[in-house]
Amino acid sequence: MQLKDSVIIVTGGGQGLGRAMAEYLASQGARLALVDLGQERLDEAVAACKTAGGDARGYVCNVANEDQVSDMVNQVATDFGTINGLINNAGILRDGLLLKQKDGEIQKMSLTQWQSVIDVNLTGVFLSTREVAAKMIELGSKGLIINISSISRAGNVGQTNYSAAKAGVAAMTVGWAKELARYGIRVAGIAPGFIETEMTGSMKPEALEKMTAGIPLKRMGQPQEIAHSAAYLFENDYFTGRILELDGGLRL
Template identity: 45%
Template sequence: MRLKDKVAIITGGGSGIGKEGAVLYCKEGAKVVVADFSEENGQKTVAELKDAGFEVSFFKVNVVDGKQVKEMVDFTIEKYGRVDVLVNNAGITQDSMLLKMTDEQFDRVIDINLKGVFNCSREVAAKMIEQGSGRIINTSSVVGVYGNVGQTNYAATKAGVIGMTKSWAKELGPKGITVNAVAPGYIQTEMTKKIPEKLLEMIKEKTPLKRLGQPLDVAKVYLFLASSEADFLNGTVVNVDGGLVL
């Protein structure tokens, strides 16, 4: 198994891509902390995985709250003794055109998608430095590379995640910690359900593989970046978009 005896924290692990990541990590031998703001989603995912015989725990967390993030990491260390992998998967959208976007919409997306990644990574990195090893995997987006109409706040956060990824790769690499990012394209999750069907069909036509992505498509990259197969990858951004932005 590719993650045998590894300990992983996955934020936003209760649903969508994060849930698929948790399932895959468990199947590959990891002990997983499913961290999510939604207790309902998180507990449901953990119950399913426990019923399947996996070692998994739930921790309710608001990644914007530094105190809660510290408690999440302390919980993981106390229960499992270490943390080998952090997947910064939690994120939201609150789309609006520039002239109509409110301060509240802008600030909320910045707080969760950008500051949340900072909070979790800073707390986990301290533990990984003590261990002398670790993997931090950040979830960006192709929107963070190419921009998108109506997503000023979201694109800004996802571009920021790439900037942080590359900075931390340089800072933490000498300490045995790799930091990489995944940039999904249009993946079939609750987030994309808000997009009109006509637009989704246009996106499928523009994608060389002629389909939208599935959460598992992204989760497989989470797995690869956490495994020994990615030992020499650091500061990379992996597009998972079916060739949409070639």
């Protein structure tokens, strides 16, 4: 797949990994539809993509809302004339232990903590993929859908909700690759380890230091390294149904 002039939707494209991937793809001539919740960040990301050399537009959309996702995909197809790819990157964290005993009382992860992460990180991927794939088939376009999973899909302390969602994303990637291949649509995944983003930047310094010490390469990954890998997946037409692990050799 040629990146130049390809139309690619990036959810969570207003910041972090999403913006980094969008800017890199724009530098290769791709046309980006950036999806996020905040208009201000979208505007900044769109401007950055244009500066990098690609066309871009922003779309305010909650990926956990079925109607909003459907409307967004239809609008992107109208604005750009086609859709060639999707990066399911939007995600949130609501970390916490399943149970924690404090002062003789047991504190529990709330259903809200669980459901909010499942809604965005798992259901959002399902809805976005379903609508984009349907539109691509309708338009007769071929391309790639990338799902952003995580090293935490193997299970991580304090991330019951996040790990469950990212494991589900990895499993859906394999199934969808088999289902959609007949339409010329590939589906692949990227499972980042710990990457320097706003999300990890909010962690306590001592926690970051301890985490980094356990990475064989002794450093966190850079957003540009994930972006470069996303571009590789788009350009390699024989990569499908697999998860690309980018974690510096770390195993949880």
